Amino acid sequence: MSKNISRRDFLKLATAGAATTAVLTGCGPASRYVVREPYMEMPEYTYNGLSTYYATTCRECAAGCGLIVRTMQGRAIKVEGNASNPVNLGKTCARGQATLHGLYNPDRVEKPTKQGRSATLTNDPVLWDDALQIVADALNNTKLSEIAFLLGTAPDHLFDLVSDLASAIGAPAPVRFGALSMFDSRATLSKASENILGQAGLPFFDLANADVVLSFGANFLETWLSPVAYTRGFAKMRRGNPKRRGHFIQFESRMSQTAAKADEWIPLLPGTEGLVALALGRLVAEAKGGAIPRAFASVNVDEVVTRSGVSLEQLEHIAALVAQAQAPLAIPGGQALGQSNGLQTAEAVIALNALTENLGKPGGVFLSPLAPNEDAYHRPASAQEMTDFIAKMKNGGVKVLFVHGVNPVFELPKSFGFDEALGSVPLVISFATFPDETALASDYIFPDHHGLESWGYQRPATGTMQPMLSGAQPVVVPSFDTRATADVLIAAAQLAGGKLAEALPFKDEVDFIQGKLASLVGQADGSFSAPEINTFTAYFQQHGGWWRNSQEETAPSAASALGKSLHLDAAEFAGEGEFFFLPFVSPTLGEAGANKPWLQELPDPTTTVMWNTWLEMNPETAHELHIENDDVVRIVSEAGEVEAPVYLYPAIRPDVVAMPFGQGHTAYGRFAAGRGSNPADVLGLHFNEAGDLAFAGMKVKIEPTGRTQPLSRLESRIGVYGEGLGEEH
Amino acid sequence: MVRKIIEWVISPMGRIAALITALSLFSLAAYGIYQTQQPPEQPIEFTHKLHVGLGIQCLYCHPGALRGPSPGLPTQNKCWGCHQQIAKTFESEKLAVLVEHIQNNEPIKWVPVAQVPDFVHFTHRPHIAAGLNCENCHGDMTQVEIAENPQVMNMGWCLTCHKARAGDDEEKLIKLTDCGTCHY
Numbered sequence: 001m002s003k004n005i006s007r008r009d010f011l012k013l014a015t016a017g018a019a020t021t022a023v024l025t026g027c028g029p030a031s032r033y034v035v036r037e038p039y040m041e042m043p044e045y046t047y048n049g050l051s052t053y054y055a056t057t058c059r060e061c062a063a064g065c066g067l068i069v070r071t072m073q074g075r076a077i078k079v080e081g082n083a084s085n086p087v088n089l090g091k092t093c094a095r096g097q098a099t100l101h102g103l104y105n106p107d108r109v110e111k112p113t114k115q116g117r118s119a120t121l122t123n124d125p126v127l128w129d130d131a132l133q134i135v136a137d138a139l140n141n142t143k144l145s146e147i148a149f150l151l152g153t154a155p156d157h158l159f160d161l162v163s164d165l166a167s168a169i170g171a172p173a174p175v176r177f178g179a180l181s182m183f184d185s186r187a188t189l190s191k192a193s194e195n196i197l198g199q200a201g202l203p204f205f206d207l208a209n210a211d212v213v214l215s216f217g218a219n220f221l222e223t224w225l226s227p228v229a230y231t232r233g234f235a236k237m238r239r240g241n242p243k244r245r246g247h248f249i250q251f252e253s254r255m256s257q258t259a260a261k262a263d264e265w266i267p268l269l270p271g272t273e274g275l276v277a278l279a280l281g282r283l284v285a286e287a288k289g290g291a292i293p294r295a296f297a298s299v300n301v302d303e304v305v306t307r308s309g310v311s312l313e314q315l316e317h318i319a320a321l322v323a324q325a326q327a328p329l330a331i332p333g334g335q336a337l338g339q340s341n342g343l344q345t346a347e348a349v350i351a352l353n354a355l356t357e358n359l360g361k362p363g364g365v366f367l368s369p370l371a372p373n374e375d376a377y378h379r380p381a382s383a384q385e386m387t388d389f390i391a392k393m394k395n396g397g398v399k400v401l402f403v404h405g406v407n408p409v410f411e412l413p414k415s416f417g418f419d420e421a422l423g424s425v426p427l428v429i430s431f432a433t434f435p436d437e438t439a440l441a442s443d444y445i446f447p448d449h450h451g452l453e454s455w456g457y458q459r460p461a462t463g464t465m466q467p468m469l470s471g472a473q474p475v476v477v478p479s480f481d482t483r484a485t486a487d488v489l490i491a492a493a494q495l496a497g498g499k500l501a502e503a504l505p506f507k508d509e510v511d512f513i514q515g516k517l518a519s520l521v522g523q524a525d526g527s528f529s530a531p532e533i534n535t536f537t538a539y540f541q542q543h544g545g546w547w548r549n550s551q552e553e554t555a556p557s558a559a560s561a562l563g564k565s566l567h568l569d570a571a572e573f574a575g576e577g578e579f580f581f582l583p584f585v586s587p588t589l590g591e592a593g594a595n596k597p598w599l600q601e602l603p604d605p606t607t608t609v610m611w612n613t614w615l616e617m618n619p620e621t622a623h624e625l626h627i628e629n630d631d632v633v634r635i636v637s638e639a640g641e642v643e644a645p646v647y648l649y650p651a652i653r654p655d656v657v658a659m660p661f662g663q664g665h666t667a668y669g670r671f672a673a674g675r676g677s678n679p680a681d682v683l684g685l686h687f688n689e690a691g692d693l694a695f696a697g698m699k700v701k702i703e704p705t706g707r708t709q710p711l712s713r714l715e716s717r718i719g720v721y722g723e724g725l726g727e728e729h
Numbered sequence: 730m731v732r733k734i735i736e737w738v739i740s741p742m743g744r745i746a747a748l749i750t751a752l753s754l755f756s757l758a759a760y761g762i763y764q765t766q767q768p769p770e771q772p773i774e775f776t777h778k779l780h781v782g783l784g785i786q787c788l789y790c791h792p793g794a795l796r797g798p799s800p801g802l803p804t805q806n807k808c809w810g811c812h813q814q815i816a817k818t819f820e821s822e823k824l825a826v827l828v829e830h831i832q833n834n835e836p837i838k839w840v841p842v843a844q845v846p847d848f849v850h851f852t853h854r855p856h857i858a859a860g861l862n863c864e865n866c867h868g869d870m871t872q873v874e875i876a877e878n879p880q881v882m883n884m885g886w887c888l889t890c891h892k893a894r895a896g897d898d899e900e901k902l903i904k905l906t907d908c909g910t911c912h913y
Contacts (some may be wrong), residue, residue: 009730037836047793047801049841573856
């Protein structure tokens, strides 16, 4: 050819050529490059090339959501929710999805280890036979009152095993605790339920059928109690009914992810939530006409307006909404309960439901049913009870401490002194799966399997009105030389002999679990039925649990609720600083997600910050203090201090600063250690009347440090008000 | 510009060039398609001829055929169950590969042969339930050395048999030839 090809024509030809090539190369079966790897010994129901799905329970928090885990050639590849499980009905949260990152985490404890309270994981191996002997000797040679078990929040089969063991031999009952139960203020909810509704336990708030929802601090779309169940309920409230869309009002001093979904977000003064509830109660009672119940008779609405900062118009508008609603639901939680007056606040809010007769009916408040084989509600320890436990440790009242499923050195505020108290316990044995702070501070680590490698069952404390047990089974063969803690305790008890062996006369963990399920075999109205225990267990595994088909409608009585005069003490705040400090559980990390890169990479829903801790500060406040985005500041309370970079967040009160909880680890693997800071470090020993930590009851000083640390954010660096454009102050 | 190209192609030089290009493309395509129809190389030269000839049933190693989509492959233990008792296992060079895999606890990376594209949802179960034998589609395995397909398993071949099995039954014919039966 004598003429040159133009650029355009060249591109046309090249593209045509490329397209032709692409089409032609697709002509052969690509599957010939696939390889099938059968196992050495494959279960009969597994076929090569096909995924096998197992039903199990998520162990990332205590909610007890059911999972279906997809495995391929022996490896777990995807987590989805179990559509039949009444708690989550097929949905999962981010932490549930990321549980695979725990299973295949590079920093798992791979074998029983003689840790010797060293600063790093020693990897000094111990044979399992020796480990069992150590546990047996510890149980045998210690005075029974000086043996202590510290377990995680979830009331699972291990809790039942240890409870049975403890009561059989006369040792103290196991103590359950976790950061989530601390920030959920479960003891407060239970006590308020007892005082107002007549029965201790976690109330269940039927969001799905409510038409007006007032949440006083409860972050039910994030980590509160049973987030997946409540998120589903919220979705149903909004879009489940074609004739009506529920109205949602959130009272919170910062705009959390939950508040961001509200129709109205009321940033009231921290500690005045209960007052606002009482004022609303009075206004609603007035709007409805008739006598004002004693509960709301003594409140002065104008005073509430002044103290809380909520205008009278707003209060009257909300009261009008509530008075006209068919199922107005008031939910207490979060920072409202983490105050010195938290119990009174919870009572006031629950009484609001009693006032509108929204108890025990769709869209109202119920009492969470007990699990089918549960005798009574056993709640996790309150923060106050943990201080008693720690005092016992300090006084030498604990000679052997077993820790499983909780990381108190990190999860408890430093002011509790758990770390120091460990020094007074001669033998600390951890069953941790990961090298977290508490595991490293132990004498031995006898690692448990990961949740996805474990048998068991769990009782969801709330989230559904159907009494249920959520079942767990291994979805993969355990990768490392770990052993189920229940198996370790059973084997050690057999080794120890005597009363211990009698207390746990089981072959292994599965034998124990089957024994516990036996009482369900004959029960009517179940999700499945079976003639005897072996068939029952097979179905239990296949379905991922057993639940009653019909809901247990325990309607709490309203009579006593309104009869007593409710009164609210002013919230007390500790410390001299000018800012209210609000720690909140990171909605992406939860209490234990910092070692999972998926969660670290997940942008925080309101700030989009990843891989770090930040301090949320109102831009006006920051402007006054000459603080800009990414400036590292020191947060000083009377209990301690911590540093974090600042994130200018307009949706927070100017007198409040907030910090997510979840980072600030000093151990726990390569993704978590040395990253961010822990807001629990500035929390002091202040409790509400129910014994829960007044975690939102601290006032702090903010001091600039002169350093900056850029936060990695998904959003634009320009910021909401153009702060990042570099405007002058 | 297109006109220029056409003019050149019509010229004698162009015609020869076009012919050469066409021939080479054709042979390339033919070779490519030929390649794709060759049985793939397997990690162990397992001969069906010997094993089926000994009387081992298809479903012994491929149990999933009875129950669902994928017939499955034998696990290491299934092979080793017999082979550990056979003296030749430890003498033969070909079987040394098997021994190595077993001793190192490694999976044998079999390459699947009777594959259909992903958009075809083929299940064995209804075919066995209809009374077909394995050799109807997979051929007489007593004659097959390394696993290969006796014929191309394309849609035309499937439909031929489907139509034949339906016979006069109109409802069955519709069910067996509907697109959604296999391409759902």
